[in-house]
Amino acid sequence: MTDMSTLSTFLTHIGLGHFLFISGMLFSLGIYGVVTRKNAVMVLMGIELILNSANINFVAFARYGNYGFHGQLAALFVIILAAAESAIALAIVLNIYKTFNNVNVDEIDKLRE
Amino acid sequence: MNQIPFIPIALIILVLPLIGFFFTLLFGKKIKQMYLFETGIITTALGLSIYMAFMKLMYYANEKIVSELTWIDLGSTKAFGKISVDLGMMIDNVTVLMLFVVCLISTLVHLFSIEYMKGDKRYNRYFSYLGIFTFSMLGIVFTHNMLMMYIFWELVGLSSYLLIGFWFEKKSASDASKKAFVVNRVGDFGMLAGILILFANYHTFTFDKVFAQISQGVLPFNSEFWLTAMGILLFCGAIGKSAQFPLHVWLPDAMEGPTPVSALIHAATMVAAGVYLTVRIFPLLTGDALLFIATIGAISSFIPATIALTQNDIKKVLAYSTISQLGYMVMALGVGAYAYGFFHLVTHAFFKAGLFLGSGSVIHAMHHEQDIRQMGGLKKKLPITYTTFLIFSLAISGIPLTSGFLSKDGILASAYAFGNLTGYKIFAISGFLVALMTAFYMFRLLILTFHGEPRNEEKYHHAHESPALMTMPLVLLAILSIFAFYTINPLSAQTGWVLKDWLKTPASVVPEHARYSFMVQKHDEKPEAAVKHEEAVAEKPAAESEHTIIHSEEYTEALHHAHYPAMFLSLAVAGLGILFAFIMYFWRKINADKLADSVKPLYKFSLNKWYFDEFYDFAFVNGTLLLSRFLAWFDSTIVDGIVNGSAVVTRQLSKLSGLFDTYVVDGLVNLSATLSGLLGIFTRKFQTGKVQTYIIMVVFSLVALLFILMNYGI
Numbered sequence: 001m002t003d004m005s006t007l008s009t010f011l012t013h014i015g016l017g018h019f020l021f022i023s024g025m026l027f028s029l030g031i032y033g034v035v036t037r038k039n040a041v042m043v044l045m046g047i048e049l050i051l052n053s054a055n056i057n058f059v060a061f062a063r064y065g066n067y068g069f070h071g072q073l074a075a076l077f078v079i080i081l082a083a084a085e086s087a088i089a090l091a092i093v094l095n096i097y098k099t100f101n102n103v104n105v106d107e108i109d110k111l112r113e
Numbered sequence: 114m115n116q117i118p119f120i121p122i123a124l125i126i127l128v129l130p131l132i133g134f135f136f137t138l139l140f141g142k143k144i145k146q147m148y149l150f151e152t153g154i155i156t157t158a159l160g161l162s163i164y165m166a167f168m169k170l171m172y173y174a175n176e177k178i179v180s181e182l183t184w185i186d187l188g189s190t191k192a193f194g195k196i197s198v199d200l201g202m203m204i205d206n207v208t209v210l211m212l213f214v215v216c217l218i219s220t221l222v223h224l225f226s227i228e229y230m231k232g233d234k235r236y237n238r239y240f241s242y243l244g245i246f247t248f249s250m251l252g253i254v255f256t257h258n259m260l261m262m263y264i265f266w267e268l269v270g271l272s273s274y275l276l277i278g279f280w281f282e283k284k285s286a287s288d289a290s291k292k293a294f295v296v297n298r299v300g301d302f303g304m305l306a307g308i309l310i311l312f313a314n315y316h317t318f319t320f321d322k323v324f325a326q327i328s329q330g331v332l333p334f335n336s337e338f339w340l341t342a343m344g345i346l347l348f349c350g351a352i353g354k355s356a357q358f359p360l361h362v363w364l365p366d367a368m369e370g371p372t373p374v375s376a377l378i379h380a381a382t383m384v385a386a387g388v389y390l391t392v393r394i395f396p397l398l399t400g401d402a403l404l405f406i407a408t409i410g411a412i413s414s415f416i417p418a419t420i421a422l423t424q425n426d427i428k429k430v431l432a433y434s435t436i437s438q439l440g441y442m443v444m445a446l447g448v449g450a451y452a453y454g455f456f457h458l459v460t461h462a463f464f465k466a467g468l469f470l471g472s473g474s475v476i477h478a479m480h481h482e483q484d485i486r487q488m489g490g491l492k493k494k495l496p497i498t499y500t501t502f503l504i505f506s507l508a509i510s511g512i513p514l515t516s517g518f519l520s521k522d523g524i525l526a527s528a529y530a531f532g533n534l535t536g537y538k539i540f541a542i543s544g545f546l547v548a549l550m551t552a553f554y555m556f557r558l559l560i561l562t563f564h565g566e567p568r569n570e571e572k573y574h575h576a577h578e579s580p581a582l583m584t585m586p587l588v589l590l591a592i593l594s595i596f597a598f599y600t601i602n603p604l605s606a607q608t609g610w611v612l613k614d615w616l617k618t619p620a621s622v623v624p625e626h627a628r629y630s631f632m633v634q635k636h637d638e639k640p641e642a643a644v645k646h647e648e649a650v651a652e653k654p655a656a657e658s659e660h661t662i663i664h665s666e667e668y669t670e671a672l673h674h675a676h677y678p679a680m681f682l683s684l685a686v687a688g689l690g691i692l693f694a695f696i697m698y699f700w701r702k703i704n705a706d707k708l709a710d711s712v713k714p715l716y717k718f719s720l721n722k723w724y725f726d727e728f729y730d731f732a733f734v735n736g737t738l739l740l741s742r743f744l745a746w747f748d749s750t751i752v753d754g755i756v757n758g759s760a761v762v763t764r765q766l767s768k769l770s771g772l773f774d775t776y777v778v779d780g781l782v783n784l785s786a787t788l789s790g791l792l793g794i795f796t797r798k799f800q801t802g803k804v805q806t807y808i809i810m811v812v813f814s815l816v817a818l819l820f821i822l823m824n825y826g827i
Contacts, residue, residue: 031812035805043805109802 019060026053040093040103044086051082117168119204120180122161126212127251129158130219134244141237151240152223155247159216166209174614178204179257181319196316203257203320206615207455211254211389214462218377219247221586225470226373228582229477239279243377246272250382253389258318259308259347262390266304266350270297273383277370289366296363300353304390307346310339324396328622337399337627344402347394348409355387355439358413362725364436368428372476375428376469379435388442388458395451396619399627404537407447411543414440416723418550422557423709423719426483427472430558434509435465437547441524448540449629449668450527452616457520459611460594464508464517467590471502474583475562478576482569485558490567494576499563501587506559508594510552510687513604516594521548522605523612526679530671535629541679545686552690560698605676 009015026049033046055075062071097103133154137147169178181201189195223243230239249272252265270293278290308318314333315323333339351357356364364384368375378384391398391406398406414437421433438461445454476483478495492499508517525544532538567573578584600609607613621628696702709716718724799810 031808035809035812105805106803108804 016060016064019056019064023053023056023060026050026056038104038106040096040105041090043105044089044093047089048082048086051078051085054078117165117173119165119169119173119178120202122165123202123204123212123255126158126161126165126216127248127255129154129161130244130248130251134241134248137237137241137244141241145237147237148227148240151237151244152220152227155216155220155223155244158247158251159220162209162212162216165204166213169204169209170206170615174206176205178202179321181257198260199258199317199319200261201257201319202255204255206617207389207392208254210455210459210611210615211385212251214385214459215247215250215254215382218462218466219243219250219382221466221470221589222373222377225376225473225583225586226371228580229373229473230371235279239276239371242272242275242279243374246276246377246382250386253386257320259311259320259323260318262393263301263304263308263350266301266354266386266390269354269383269386270294270301273297273367273378276374276378277367279370279374283369285366286369289363289369293363293367296360297353300349300351300360303346303349303352307343307349310343310346314339320393324622327397328620330624332624337624340397340623340627341399341401341405344394344398345405348391348398348402348406351387351390351443352409353387354390355384355443356413356436357387357409357440357443358416361413361417361436362729365429365432365722368426368432372428372469372473375432376466376473379432379465379469384435384439385458385462388439388446388454391443391446392451392455392458395446396622398621399623400629401627403447403449403629405447407444407531407537407540410440410442410444410447411540412440413437414444414547415543418547418554419719420722421554422550423716425486427475427485427488427558427562428469428483430485430554431465431468431472434468434551434554437551438465438509441521441544441547444540444544445524445527448528448531449618450524450531451618452612453520453523453527455616456599456611457524460508460516460520460599463590463593464505464515467501467505467587467594468509470583470586470590471498471505474498474579474587475502477579477583479572480575482572485561487569487572488562488567489565489569490563490573491576492563494573495563495578497578497584498587501584501591502559502563504591504594506555510555510691511548511683512687513684514596516596516599519596519599519605519609522680522683523607525683526672526675529679529682530668530675533675534668534671545682548683549686549690552687553694556691556694557698560694564699604680607676 030046030049030051030053033049034043035046037043037046055078058071058075058078060071061067062069065071093103096108100108133151137151141147179201181199183197184200185198187196187198223240226239226243230236233239246269249265249268252268253262256262256265274290274294277293278287281287281290310333311323312318315326315331317323327340333343353360364379367378370378417433417436417440421430421437424430424433438457442454442457442461445451445457475488475491475495475498478491478498479488482488504515508515511518511521525541525548528541528544532541599611600607602608697705697708721727799806801807
């Protein structure tokens, strides 16, 4: 019974659960992208997805947790951080390309040695 | 007790030669004149000893001066009171007489050697050795206990070894020094055993304390047999040092040393030590021990005399004559003629030192030729040497007006009286026979050396009288061989001051029935001494009553009766011996070679020294060699076998443990290494180096971690 009611509530009212669900999906897709893509740029994009999933979490918890605007502020920081991070990451990717003539992460396994 | 500081003077006399030895040895190489220092030191010692002897004999003739200090305190026991090892000096008439003899002869030998040894490459070292020889002998002379006696005894052995082997480049000399040393060890072994018995039973080494205890009836192991044995064992030392019968073989070989050394050894320092020891232990000798000593003395006087008849080496003749004369002294002590035995030691010291120095002079003149067959006619070339040599020969042959006559006649008379009293006439018979032979071989030596035609023209041509430094000691010794120094009556020393005032036979301390019947003791002061024996020993070691012995009336009587027959007999045999020598070698009425041929076996026997050396070689040297060969075999086969066996076992064991190491220990180590390797191979699969793999792992681990935390943690 309880399961049923929870499920019906979940389907009829948009609440924190939905946001967390979306966020989880985004995180999973991000991880999937990071893990499966060969291209480093695509990996970076996966990372962006992960970061954004975190943003959704922040905002959602801020909205439902009655914490004022702390969540939103943290999300803003994350966006700034993501911008900076992608700039640096792209620079690294460029250097990788210069060194190995490609940007396929599965071929770049110099770490092993 | 007395105003004269005898003990300090004695200490100075004792230490002076030691100082001479050390300094001469240390600086001898740098400073060429060190020999003068050494000689000066000995002369100083002689001066002091003359002063001391004079004072002692003139003013304190009846006293015995003893000084001692405790060396090692052995604590005290209930049974024996305080036990300690003492060092001490004892000065009595015998001491100072011996002291004078040793110092005088040593000084003369030093002076003689200055010329005789000139040009030797170890000149100063020779003098330093003379110093330590004198020091050792003086130690024996002064000691009042058996332990110090033994210490200095061994020092004498060492010094004789150094001096006999002085020319050690010569094989024969180094062999002779070894022989002297080893043969002396044999005697010293007996002496050591005697000393051990002595200390074990009396808990002291001091003569007087031992004598006091014996006179109280304390016997070693409670038996007279052991008292006799102890005396004989102690006398064994004298057999070695004084070259008595079984151990006399070292002495003729010792002639390899420089001739002045022979004079020193034979007259003053070494062989005299044995007789001196016997003199010192005389009171504790039982009748049986004395009889043994007399027998040894008689044999040792007889055998060498027969050997000396045929020897051709001037020094060998004198060497055998020394053994023979020492045998006389020992025999005299053995028959109880204490005073005559020691008296003969003194007189013999002078004329025998003279004979040796004289032969040294001859050898020096003949450029180190010692064979008397190469000599002859030296009378004209060496007048002083000849004259003195003649006096010495007369003295040793026992011709009146010489010192030798006095002492020898006394010994023969004592032996004669002893024979009459106890029935052992053999000592007197052998004594007279020896006197006959002595006169013969001494004059044979004298005639062959100095009379007749020169047999080696070339050497004769170069011969010359020795310098004054060498003849002066000869003259001095010749003067001392005159009777007038010992007595005013040239026919008997009995009334002379040496025997009447100075040499008194010490009382025998052995139980009455164990002594010779004629040696009785004064009884008057005995009880008092018995009661306070401990105190008497501690405070006044020599009560005067203990120090004078009166022979029994019958002995004095017998001696008196023996005097004239013995004198005439000894004169007759001496004259006969000299006559024979003149007939055979001077007038040549009897051809010596033909005579030798007619008794060829006897002649050969004598010429080869009774085959003693050969016998000892066969019996002892070969025996030792055989034994050592057996021991060597035992060593190399059995002992080495055991060692090698254990080595083999050890090697096998180590091989086994090596195997264990390589296979088990190393196996374990390698196994763990292999395991870690395998683990590594397994784990490296996860280290792909691909970022994505890592991320997967991180994510899965994170999920797993979260899962675990949510279910089991928090």
